[in-house]
Amino acid sequence: MYRYDEFDHQLVAERAAQFRKQVDRRLDGKLTEDQFKPLRLMNGLYLQLHAYMLRVNVPYGVLSSRQLRKLADIARRYDRGYGHFTTRQNIQYNWISLEETPDILAELAQVEMNAMQSSGNCVRNITADPFAGRARDEIEDPRVWCELIRQYSILNPEFAYLPRKFKIAVTGAPNDRAAVGVHDIGLRMHHDARGRPGFEVLVGGGQGRTPVIGKTIRDWIEPEEILAYIEAILRVYNMHGRRDNIYKARIKILVNALGIDKFREMVDAEWQAIRGQGLTVPEAEQARIAEYFQPPAWASLRDIDAELDTQAAVDPAFGAWLKSNVSEHKAAGYAIVSLSLKAPGREPGDLSADKMDAVATLADLYSLGELRVTHRQNLVLTDVRQADLKELFRELVRLELATPNIGLLTDMIACPGLDYCALANARSIPVAQDISRHFTAVDKLQEIGALSVNISGCMNACGHHHVGNIGILGVDKKGQEFFQITLGGSSDQNATLGDRLGPALPQAEVPGAIESIVDQYLALRDSDSEPFLATYRRVGIEPFKTAVYGEEPVRRVA
Amino acid sequence: MALIRNAALAADPYIELGDTGALPSQDPVLVSLEQWQQWRDELVAHPAPVGVRLTSEQHPEAIAADLEHLDLVALEFPSFRDGRAYSYARLLRDRYAYTGELRAVGDVLFDQLLYMHRVGFDAFEVSGDDPLGDYEDAVGEFGVVYQPAGDDRIPALRLRHARV
Numbered sequence: 001m002y003r004y005d006e007f008d009h010q011l012v013a014e015r016a017a018q019f020r021k022q023v024d025r026r027l028d029g030k031l032t033e034d035q036f037k038p039l040r041l042m043n044g045l046y047l048q049l050h051a052y053m054l055r056v057n058v059p060y061g062v063l064s065s066r067q068l069r070k071l072a073d074i075a076r077r078y079d080r081g082y083g084h085f086t087t088r089q090n091i092q093y094n095w096i097s098l099e100e101t102p103d104i105l106a107e108l109a110q111v112e113m114n115a116m117q118s119s120g121n122c123v124r125n126i127t128a129d130p131f132a133g134r135a136r137d138e139i140e141d142p143r144v145w146c147e148l149i150r151q152y153s154i155l156n157p158e159f160a161y162l163p164r165k166f167k168i169a170v171t172g173a174p175n176d177r178a179a180v181g182v183h184d185i186g187l188r189m190h191h192d193a194r195g196r197p198g199f200e201v202l203v204g205g206g207q208g209r210t211p212v213i214g215k216t217i218r219d220w221i222e223p224e225e226i227l228a229y230i231e232a233i234l235r236v237y238n239m240h241g242r243r244d245n246i247y248k249a250r251i252k253i254l255v256n257a258l259g260i261d262k263f264r265e266m267v268d269a270e271w272q273a274i275r276g277q278g279l280t281v282p283e284a285e286q287a288r289i290a291e292y293f294q295p296p297a298w299a300s301l302r303d304i305d306a307e308l309d310t311q312a313a314v315d316p317a318f319g320a321w322l323k324s325n326v327s328e329h330k331a332a333g334y335a336i337v338s339l340s341l342k343a344p345g346r347e348p349g350d351l352s353a354d355k356m357d358a359v360a361t362l363a364d365l366y367s368l369g370e371l372r373v374t375h376r377q378n379l380v381l382t383d384v385r386q387a388d389l390k391e392l393f394r395e396l397v398r399l400e401l402a403t404p405n406i407g408l409l410t411d412m413i414a415c416p417g418l419d420y421c422a423l424a425n426a427r428s429i430p431v432a433q434d435i436s437r438h439f440t441a442v443d444k445l446q447e448i449g450a451l452s453v454n455i456s457g458c459m460n461a462c463g464h465h466h467v468g469n470i471g472i473l474g475v476d477k478k479g480q481e482f483f484q485i486t487l488g489g490s491s492d493q494n495a496t497l498g499d500r501l502g503p504a505l506p507q508a509e510v511p512g513a514i515e516s517i518v519d520q521y522l523a524l525r526d527s528d529s530e531p532f533l534a535t536y537r538r539v540g541i542e543p544f545k546t547a548v549y550g551e552e553p554v555r556r557v558a
Numbered sequence: 559m560a561l562i563r564n565a566a567l568a569a570d571p572y573i574e575l576g577d578t579g580a581l582p583s584q585d586p587v588l589v590s591l592e593q594w595q596q597w598r599d600e601l602v603a604h605p606a607p608v609g610v611r612l613t614s615e616q617h618p619e620a621i622a623a624d625l626e627h628l629d630l631v632a633l634e635f636p637s638f639r640d641g642r643a644y645s646y647a648r649l650l651r652d653r654y655a656y657t658g659e660l661r662a663v664g665d666v667l668f669d670q671l672l673y674m675h676r677v678g679f680d681a682f683e684v685s686g687d688d689p690l691g692d693y694e695d696a697v698g699e700f701g702v703v704y705q706p707a708g709d710d711r712i713p714a715l716r717l718r719h720a721r722v
Contacts, residue, residue: 007714011702018699022669031669038639039669121639151704151715157676158648158707161641227705238645239617273653278706284719 001062001370002147002292004112011154012109015116019043020102027099042122042160044115045101049422052096055118056108060128060146060170061089061373065360068371070111072356078104083356085341085349087413087464088167089127089373090118094420116154121162123153123234127169129177130374133293134336134382136328140189140197142172144290145226148281152227159234163241164249166234167206174493179375181205181495182467184251185233186214187226199226203233203263204255207461211497212252215260217267224286228279232271236263296368296383301333304386311390318393320404320442326389335386337367339379339396340403340411344436347429348414349377358399366392376413376452378406408445409453409518410436413464417457417474418481424457426474426481431455431510438511448518450531454489467491469533470514471498483510487517487544488536499541502549513548520547560689563659563681565697567690572609572630582606588630591616602627611663614642622654631656633679635664644677651678651708671696678708 004012019039026036044055056071071091075083078100079093086092096104108114118125126146133141149168153159159166171178172189180186186202199221205214221229233251240258242248255263312319327336339359341349351359359379363371366388367381374380379401384392396402405411412435415421417428432455439445454468458475465471471486483505486498505513518532520543525535536544561570572588579597581587586607594601594610601608609630610621621628631650633643643662650656661681662674671682675697686692703711712720 005718007702007718011700011704011714014700014702035638035667035669121641148715154704155700156705156707157673158644159641160670160673161639161644163641235645235648239642243640243642278713282715282719285715288718 001064002059002143002289008112008151009109012112012114012116013106015043015114015155016102016105016109019105023098023102038120038161040098040101041120042117043101043105044118045096045098046119047422048094048416048420050420051094052098052101053092053094053420054096054101054104054115055086055090055092056113056115057118057125058089058091058113058373059150060126060132060143061130061375062132062143063371063373064111065363065369065371067111067113068356068360068363070107070113072353072360074104074107075353075356081354082350082352084347084416085351085373085377085379087375087377087415087462088118088125089130089375090125091373092416094416119165120160121164121166122160123156123162123166123168126150126153127167127178127183127375129171129173130372130380131177131327131336131382132172132372133295134329134331135173135175135177136330137175138173138330139191140172141293142170142187142189143293144286145187145189145199145223146170147289147292148227148286149230152230152279159238162234162238163243164246164251166237166251168230176491176493176495177374179464179467179491179495181213181493182207182211182464182491183214185230190220192220197223199223199229201229201233203267204252204260205495206250206252207464207466208250209247209459209461210250210252211461211466212256213495213497214252215255217260217264224281224283225275227281228274228277229267229271231274231279232267235270236266240266295331296370298331298334298383299385301331301385301387303332308386308389315390317397317404317442318390320446321393321396321402322389323446324404324408325402325406329383331383333386335384335389337381337384337389337392338374338406339381339401340405341378341401342405342411342436343400343403344410344440345433346400346436348412348432351379355399355401359401362392362395376411378411404442405445407450407452409448409451409514410439410445412436412453412455413468414455415457415462417455417463421457421462423460424474425459425476426457426483426507428455428457428463428472428474431472431474431483431507434507434511435514438515447528448522448532449528450533451518452490453514464491465489466497467495468498469536470517472510473504475504477504481507483507485510485513485517485548487541488533490533501541502545516547517544520544559683559685561661561681561683562689562693563661565693568681572607586629588632591620594621594624598624609659609661612646614640614646618646618650618654625650625654625656625658628656628658630659630661630681632661632663635662635666635670638665638667638670644673647674647677647679648708668692668696672699676703676707676709676711 202214372380418424456463489498607629611632
């Protein structure tokens with residue numbers, strides 16, 4: 001993974017020192033809260049319902065065991081002994097004091113971490129395929145480019161006060177695990193006919209109140225030109241994005257207002273003016289960063305499928321875990337292992353400090369010390385020997401991190417919801433907990449197969465409900481928490497937005513409704529291998545309406 | 559209100575033009591875009607320096623062809639949260655090759671001075687007890703930058719490979 005050199009160290013140290021002074025000035029009353037707010041947000045500090053929340057960047061989801069131990073240490077000493085992994089591959093602490101934040105940032109700097117631009121109207125943490133550099137289907141490792149874009153965007157003076165937040169995601173694999181279609185800029189790496197890499201650039205995707213799937217603005221950008229092209233997009237957005245209404249300020253609104261062709265024309269004019277100058281990535285810098293992402297020294301091994309099959313036959317629990325939580329690795333004899341942070345009844349994405357330490361130890365023992373955070377709020381061990389899987393499984397079971405549900409119904413994304421968030425209409429976490437308690441039978445979950453359930457506590461859509469195969473949105477109905485279900489959303493390479501199923505339901509009815517939807521799907525699918533999304537796209541929404549609301553859905557007056 | 563220009567406290571010689579358009583005989587004058595467009599010929603003939611002040615709704619393209627006649631361009635930050643003028647400054651310096659005084663006016667606060675300096679502003683209307691001291695602190699907070707902008711700081715991605 002990337003390691004800081006003296007320039008990176010100096011910049012992060014200077015940033016931490018700057019924030020310490022800003023906090024002092026705030027506490028002395030020299031800064032008003034209005035003046036201070038964007039400054040603290042750009043250091044990841046939000047004021048929530050009960051306390052400050054600090055969001056720490058995990059750049060493109062890559063984490064070392066040493067960093068995870070520091071995150072555990074911070075959870076223990078400055079928070080309540082746990083942290084929350086987020087859909088932006090970051091970690092949040094929910095019970096932070098303003099006065100202690102500068103110390104936390106200084107401690108993070110020791111392990112080459114920071115909270116720069118994890119919030120605010122600026123370019124946020126770059127996200128990527130959590131299997132980057134390891135996945136068997138990968139065309140090109142996106143992490144080199146993520147790091148270049150990260151550095152380009154950090155403290156970029158021109159774009160510190162954009163109209164609204166700006167999210168960039170990168171995938172180097174055809175199977176999109178980074179949801180690039182719902183980002184302000186989504187980058188897909190391809191190869192040209194000669195096998196050289198380049199970027200397809202999507203723009204104007206996003207969720208929130210106005211969900212939009214990003215549109216391809218360019219199907220090919222040479223890799224060394226990507227920073228100049230991103231700058232052209234950012235400049236057009238910075239000058240022309242709406243600033244009169246925060247709900248209309250994201251780039252997707254600008255792109256939709258102008259139309260993609262006009263927007264492309266404006267970006268191209270800007271790009272032509274700045275191409276080939278200071279933003280062209282120097283070959284030496286690209287090579288320097290690429291060095292950090294060279295594959296580790298994998299041993300020369302063979303895949304042991306037959307042996308694993310035997311182990312799975314003897315121990316069905318291991319077999320179930322193998323099937324859902326273990327993914328193909330590009331090196332023979334190795335596997336990618338996902339640790340589920342979605343045990344029944346748990347808060348999705350939460351992990352205690354003690355478990356963070358235990359996971360760090362497992363990463364050292366079984367995975368060359370490297371981990372990833374996924375946008376579905378799980379953790380990944382990147383380089384596990386297939387021969388060690390059984391032993392690792394036993395360790396993970398002990399830690400309750402082996403729930404065999406990755407990619408299945410109970411692997412839910414949920415925002416913090418009304419339990420923490422001042423914006424929420426409804427509590428997301430209890431709904432997720434209800435559903436995970438309702439669907440505990442492993443056989444049933446695996447029979448259902450690939451199915452994403454995403455829960456947001458309000459229309460800001462932090463729980464990605466628009467792109468859940470089943471989306472659940474908390475709404476306020478005359479002071480009561482209700483939940484609106486959508487079907488058919490997806491954030492993969494064929495991203496789509498979900499369709500509204502019918503009237504919102506009270507919390508108690510949600511698990512039953514999910515069960516009705518699932519049963520209808522099982523009845524309608526053409527074979528065991530047709531996933532929920534494919535069935536839904538084939539049969540449409542009507543059979544599912546009937547399943548949940550009966551033959552003649554009651555038309556309730558809104 | 560104090561004016562910092564080229565890293566020093568400076569007097570502001572510019573007089574803002576009133577609604578009548580009555581030009582002072584010898585003094586430098588600062589006008590709005592509308593005034594510039596209305597009295598362009600008189601202003602071009604004015605014997606003293608002329609500056610134009612743009613609001614954040616006014617794109618500098620509107621004066622791009624006239625920059626040779628201008629000694630000052632003032633860009634307004636109606637609120638420190640409105641970041642449009644950062645891009646306008648980049649365009650004025652890089653695209654339109656403007657080399658005169660580029661002044662940040664409006665809600666110009668300590669914590670944004672470095673960003674303004676980096677995109678090409680060289681003059682700042684600021685307040686406070688020690689404006690120059692504040693300015694020096696603000697623009698000196700970072701010894702490392704990651705990206706090229708409108709200033710002469712060399713970004714890390716070049717310095718790394720310039721080392722001998």
